[in-house]
Amino acid sequence: MKKGRVTIKDIARELNIAPSTVSRALNDHPAIKKETKDAVKALAEELDYQPNLLALNLLQKKSNTIGVIVPEITGHFFSAIITGIQDVIVNSEFNIMICLSNESYEEEMTIVKKLSKIQIDGVLVSPSSETKNFDHFRRLQKSGIPVVVFDRDCPGLEADKVLVDDYHGAFQAVEYLIGTGCKNIAHLGGPLNLSTTEHRLQGYLDALEKNNIPVNGKHIVHVPGFSHKDGIKPTKKLLELKERPDAIFAYNDNIAISAMHIAKKMGLKIPEEVSVLGFDDEPHSSFITPSLSTVWQPVYSMGMLSARILLSHLNNKNTTLEFRKEVFKPELVIRASSKAN
Amino acid sequence: MKKGRVTIKDIARELNIAPSTVSRALNDHPAIKKETKDAVKALAEELDYQPNLLALNLLQKKSNTIGVIVPEITGHFFSAIITGIQDVIVNSEFNIMICLSNESYEEEMTIVKKLSKIQIDGVLVSPSSETKNFDHFRRLQKSGIPVVVFDRDCPGLEADKVLVDDYHGAFQAVEYLIGTGCKNIAHLGGPLNLSTTEHRLQGYLDALEKNNIPVNGKHIVHVPGFSHKDGIKPTKKLLELKERPDAIFAYNDNIAISAMHIAKKMGLKIPEEVSVLGFDDEPHSSFITPSLSTVWQPVYSMGMLSARILLSHLNNKNTTLEFRKEVFKPELVIRASSKAN
DNA sequence: AAAGTCTATGCAAAGGTTTGCATAATTACA
DNA sequence: TGTAATTATGCAAACCTTTGCATAGACTTT
Incomplete structure (x- = not known):
């Protein structure tokens, strides 16, 4: 057994023809005789020849790979987005490289540098919660790599964006709660410095204001994760x-x-004494007791659309399309953890 | 602005020196004068030069990338394993390419072929539930690519394996239920054709047998997903x-x-009328009501160990180590969905 | 001053594939 | 039979980097 993988040269030598002929035969170039093609293909099959894409990539100055940068994947949200992305990309010639920033700006920068070195063709990114400066993404763009931002916005960065109307989702949710007679609605806000946190908070505030309910500062608490x-x-x-x-x-x-969980432990009745309303509609949320009212987001579709937008850039390298900004509408899902209207 | 990325040649031309000198300067080769090094490094910095790893990879005949093949990532299980893998790999020179087989044998084969073409250096895999034939993995091994199997076994495949003692976990769980006085214990088994399904079923059966409880065929039902x-x-x-x-x-x-959920809907009391016991210990399982008794698996550690084993192979290409088989012990976690002992 | 040593740099090949151009081989036609 | 046209194949460059070997220049030693 020869060590190292089978190359086009091996086939050429075996058949006493030039490597270029082998290459053309494998790619069904019209100028190659059928006989030759058949012989080449048969031998390639026999030797289990796998083209070395590294060489092709070097030649074409691209890696045929797109990078996906997400903060984490243990939750359902990003996993589902990634699944959507993957289901689109799998039908293209591209590979995906999924990178986890662990909500760290530092790691995110390292990832971007790594991706740049392997000549990544495009990047899909949801920034870490620490990220305030987007120059690393701008550097990618400057070297011709299209960047699509999804879910979490990068304010001030000019790029394609696929977002959710968090403001609207929150507004709807809170207004629903008001409609069921709740007077003292608290907000467990997300980690600071996130567009989603900010927009949901704003939706909450505006819904209260619109209904002439005074805001109680003590009723707004942000969670750390x-x-x-x-x-x-x-x-x-x-x-x-x-x-x-x-x-x-x-x-x-x-x-x-x-x-x-805590409310129940404290002996409070849900929703009679406290209504609870979430955001995301995770798969298990409808299976718990009481089933959770929440705001559904089209996660899978967001992943698919983000990937499609990126692909369209990669396939039309020359034409400078406008940056797209797509905003999905979330939907209120009322279950048993909130009172009926 | 010149189009295309900055290469070593650009720097060489600019500085009127040879590309090889630039390369050595950047890599701190001792034979290069400090002056030259400084000049090169300064210019590289200024032009935001990023080495083209594709070229290096071609030269070295390796991609510095390892492939991770999993059936899905929307659940917590594989996401957590991947996080463990990533946390180990991120400190090495390797990149990770995560690939989803969607529980499809077909897609798994496509993935393997793709990985082979990009000259992947090693593979971590948990096979799809459809996969019964492992020749595609054997082909990888034959071309010198180490394969580490995790969580789901590939019976008959000689490779490194990082598994969980599902049998033991199931046995313990069922014996616990018996200990609390349950006489008619049913099993909602996993999808067929999976090592984990089989081992958990066997643990269930043996626990019954050991305690002289007759097996009721009607009490064993397999779920499709x-x-x-x-x-x-x-x-x-x-x-x-x-x-x-x-x-x-x-x-x-x-x-x-x-x-x-169903039991409650039918008006059955948990655990008084029906005890329920799961497997995996997902993060939300302790937050539902009643909190779920389950079998905990060291998912994150499994990911880390799998990655470490693969890395050790990649760093000792010559030495032929024995295949390792590591079996983690799961742990019973008793909460409120099962009776007290 | 000649020979030897050391320092700093350059040259060229290698890695696997594609592709424009050149050329060899075959066929068609005059 | 000779020339043109066609068909099939080969040659060589290119992609970017690293690295063994060669070499130019400076300095040391006898």
Whole structure:
């Protein structure tokens, strides 16, 4: 057994023809005799020849790979987006390289540099919660790499963007709660410095204002992270308040579930004494008791659209399309953790 | 602005020196004068030069990339494993390419072919539930690519393996249920053709046998998939049985949660009338009501160990190490969905 | 001053593939 | 039979980087 993989040269030598002929035969070039083609293909098959894309990539100055940068994948949200991205990309000639920034600006920069070195063709990114400066993305763009931002906005960065109307989702949610008679609606806000956190908070505030409900500063608490455990302390803080809220609008389902858990432990009835409303509509949210009212986001579609936009750039390298900004509408899903209207 | 990226040649031309000198200067080769080095580095910095790893990879006949093949990532299980893998790999010179087979043998084969073409250096894989033939992995091994199998075994494939003692986990779980007085324990088994499904079933059967409880064929139902919705029908089937089980041991937490949901809907008390026990210990499982008893698996550690084993192969290409088989012990976590012992 | 040593740099090949151009081989036609 | 046209194949460059070897120049030693 010869060590190293089979190359086009091996086939050429074996058949006493030139490597270029082998290359053309494998690519069905019209100038090659059928006989030759057949012989080449047969031998290629026999030797289990796999073209070395590294060489082709070098020649074409592109890696046929697109990078996907996300903060994490253990939650359902980004996993589902990635699945959407992948389902689009898998039908193209591109590969995907998924990179986790772990919500760290530092790591995100390292990733961008790595991707740049392997001559990535395009990037899909949802920035870390620490990221305030977007120059690393601008540097990518400057060297001709299209960047598509999804879910979390990068304010001030000119790029294609696929976002969700978080403001509207939050506004709807809070207005619904008001409609069910809740007077003291608290908000468990997301981690600071995130567009989504800000927009959902603003939707909350505006819904209160529109309905002439005064904002109680004590009723707004931000959680430090996205998982269940991050909701425990903030919820306790809220529910132990003298002016105990009669509803909690949480940044996401994990936090909402955590809030329900604490509320139940404190002996509060849901939704009679406290309504709870989440955001994301995670798969298990409808299976818990009481089933969670929440705001659904078209995650899978967002992934697909982001990928499609990137692909369209990659396939029309020359034409300078305008940057697209697509904003998906979320939908309120009312279940049993909030009162009926 | 020149189009295309900055190369070593550009720097060489600008400085009137040879490309080889630039290369050496950038790599701190001792034979290069400090002056020259400084000049080169300064210019490289100024032009934001990023080395083209494609060229280096071609030269070295390796891509510095390892492939990770998983069936899906929307659940917590594989996401957490991937996070573990990534956290190890990120500190090496390698990149990770995550590929989703969507539980399809077909797609898995396509992925393997793609990875082979980009000269992947190593592969971490958890096979799809459809995969019965492992020749595609053997082909990788034959061309010198180390393969590490994790979580789901590939029986008959000689490779490094990082698994969980599913049998033991299931055995423990069922024996615990028996200890709490359950006499009619049903099993919501996983999709067929999976090592994990088989081992958990066997653990269930052996626990019954050891305790002289006859096996009731009607009390074993397999679910078609891994998510909540896949558990609905099978659970109904079980709970509508004349000989209604007084406990359900489910293949995973999603199914268990689904089962609890149905049981509650049917007015059954948990755990008084039906105990429910899952597998995986997903993050939300302790936050639902009643909190779910389950079997914890060291997912993150499994990811890390798998990656470390692969790395050790890649760093010792010459030495032929024995294949390692590491089996993690799962742990029973008793919460409120099962009776006290 | 000649020979030897050392320092700093350059040359060229290698890695696998594609592709424009050149050329060899064959056929068609005058 | 000779020339043109056609068909099939080969040659060589290019993509970018690294690296063994060669070499030019400076300095040291006898």
